[in-house]
Amino acid sequence: MLRVFDLTVVVDGRVILDDINLEINPGETHVLFGPNGSGKSTLLGTLVGFDRYKVVKGQIYFKGEDITHLPVYERARRGLGLLFQRPPTIRGLSMRDMIRICSRGRDDIEGLAARLNLERFLDREVNHGFSGGELKRSELLQLLAQDPDLILLDEPESGVDIENIALIGRTINRLLQRDLADTENHRPLKQKREERHKAGLVITHTGHILNYVNADVGHVLFEGRLSCRGNPWELFTCIQKLGYGECIRCVV
């Protein structure tokens, strides 16, 4: 689904991502941990093609095609979707029209909005005046409508209350074609990977989303480098116990 080779990214003359290598197969969900400012949002923004991120080295392959220099809308058309950490407001465009555009006229807009308790928001401008939790649900509604194959989620649970985290978790599982995690044992449920083709990359600080999305692989991004990879629960536990600096010492 996604192959990233030696990706180095510069923002305003500063190297933010350094030699990133990452592979995500169809059916897999990966989690990205890392301290503030380590480059997590930069990585997701580079994958979707925001032009403030300059790729100075390396390639991004999506479904076997080199998309390193494709514009954002071409990547979206091919099946890449992003939930923003800080979603932009779009004045003058209603949620209803946005959902219609995302779904290319395929879906029942009211029904989709109802899944995220956003029926009353359809005639408001996209994200305008939305609360923190409403913003994340709005972003998920747009993703449900778009139904991308690779779903990039930048802190989907940040600022979301407990009940809505459950709603967001269930929606993400639906997008990723996954079952709920076995939260008692902190392990993914056994499942038929061959039945899934969607893939995901999720950024989380709190780890709440791990209770809902039974991720396969975790990565730690530290100072612009992917420092280690492993079981997401084990990595999260290690980070909680030891902090990022200590946690990555096992590999450096």
Ligand SMILES: Nc1ncnc2c1ncn2[C@@H]1O[C@H](COP(=O)(O)OP(=O)(O)OP(=O)(O)O)[C@@H](O)[C@H]1O
């Ligand atoms: N225009 C810029 N000039 C210099 N540095 C920048 C610029 N834009 C972003 N950066 C820096 O890039 C680094 C990575 O930012 P990014 O948003 O990717 O971090 P993050 O890992 O997502 O952090 P957080 O957990 O706080 O969301 C930060 O130190 C940020 O200040």
Ligand SMILES: [Mg+2]
């Ligand atoms: Mg970020």
